[in-house]
Amino acid sequence: RKEVEQDPGPFNVPEGATVAFNCTYSNSASQSFFWYRQDCRKEPKLLMSVYSSGNEDGRFTAQLNRASQYISLLIRDSKLSDSATYLCVVNRNSSASKIIFGSGTRLSIRP
Amino acid sequence: GAVVSQHPSRVICKSGTSVKIECRSLDFQATTMFWYRQFPKQSLMLMATSNEGSKATYEQGVEKDKFLINHASLTLSTLTVTSAHPEDSSFYICSARSRGVTDTQYFGPGTRLTVL
Numbered sequence: 421r422k423e424v425e426q427d428p429g430p431f432n433v434p435e436g437a438t439v440a441f442n443c444t445y446s447n448s449a450s451q452s453f454f455w456y457r458q459d460c461r462k463e464p465k466l467l468m469s470v471y472s473s474g475n476e477d478g479r480f481t482a483q484l485n486r487a488s489q490y491i492s493l494l495i496r497d498s499k500l501s502d503s504a505t506y507l508c509v510v511n512r513n514s515s516a517s518k519i520i521f522g523s524g525t526r527l528s529i530r531p
Numbered sequence: 532g533a534v535v536s537q538h539p540s541r542v543i544c545k546s547g548t549s550v551k552i553e554c555r556s557l558d559f560q561a562t563t564m565f566w567y568r569q570f571p572k573q574s575l576m577l578m579a580t581s582n583e584g585s586k587a588t589y590e591q592g593v594e595k596d597k598f599l600i601n602h603a604s605l606t607l608s609t610l611t612v613t614s615a616h617p618e619d620s621s622f623y624i625c626s627a628r629s630r631g632v633t634d635t636q637y638f639g640p641g642t643r644l645t646v647l
Contacts (some may be wrong), residue, residue, distance in 0.1 A: 454635075463624050463638040464575065507574070519565075519636060523574040 423447060424510050426522035434530055437498050441525045443508030444490045452511035453484055455493050457504040458524065464507055467493075495527075503529045533559050535627050537639035544615055545647055551611045552642045554625030560605035561627035565636065566598070569622040581608045615646040 426443045433439050445453075453470035468475065470482040470491050481494040495502055508522035534557040544550050554564055563582050567575040579600050581587045587600035599611040608627075612619055622643050626636040 461622070461641075461643070463641045465638070466635060469635070520577075521567075521575045 421446060422523070423512075424508055424520050424522040426506075426508050426525050428523060428525060430526040430528055432528045432530060433498060435498060435500055437529075438494065438496045439498055439527065440492060440494045441506055441508075441527075442490050442492050443522050443525075444488075445508075445510045445520075446489070447510070447512055448486075448489060450489075450510045450512055452519075453482075453491050454509040454511075454519075455480075455482055455491075456507040456509055456521075458507055459504050464521075467506070498527075498529050500529050500531065503527055533557075533627070533629060533637040535561075535625065535637045535639040537625055537642050539642060540640060541643045541645075543645045543647065546616055547614055549611055549613045550615055550644060551609055552623055552625075552644075554608045554610070554627065554639050556606045556627040556629075556637070559627075559629045561608075561629060562605065563628045564602055564608040565626045565628075566600060566608075566610050567624045567626065569624060569641075575624060578610075612644065615644070617646045620644055620646045 424445050455467040456464040457467045458464040468477050470484045474483040479496045483492045505524040505526050507524045509519050511519045536555045538553045566578045569575045578593045579587045579589045581600045581602040583602050589595045602608040622641050624641040625639045628636050
């Protein structure tokens with residue numbers, strides 16, 4: 421079983437739709453959680469950190485459920501520019517700071 | 532945000548040659564740098580963790596004699612792929628973590644290596 425698992429998609433949704441991704445992690449001692457986006461043939465870029473209380477940044481909302489060991493990302497009013505691969509990232513141990521990437525969920529927004 | 536550069540961005544080489552990739556943190560000091568490899572349509576895989584002034588820590592299955600890492604200063608780490616083979620063709624990405632507070636890693640733009 422992978423340490424961080426995501427549905428690979430692709431999710432193909434119309435512009436303006438709301439879309440949500442989940443990501444599960446297996447190591448209950450994981451400390452920090454992030455969502456990154458990666459455009460084709462580019463490096464990942466940090467989208468947002470995920471806090472225990474949940475956090476929102478504009479159209480993006482991230483939530484963490486430690487009991488069930490999953491994090492989620494909700495995108496409201498999706499734009500064409502949101503088309504990308506979204507990577508769930510888990511920091512296994514904050515002192516060692518090794519981060520584990522999920523395989524990513526591909527999102528395609530259609531006009 | 533913090534800026535990390537990589538050089539070269541793309542390299543094509545013949546089988547058996549060695550290739551060096553540089554990773555620089557441009558506006559902050561990076562006590563730790565990470566090297567990842569990403570094959571098409573796959574996730575990033577951590578290859579090694581590089582701490583300034585000490586030997587790199589390699590992940591299981593990554594040959595340290597094949598992928599030489601040097602982190603000689605707080606702003607520069609290099610990855611040398613020795614005796615490259617076609618199966619080493621991949622997208623290599625470095626990331627750097629700034630000294631102190633956060634767990635955030637800043638990624639370089641990546642180096643696409645093609646071994647003929």
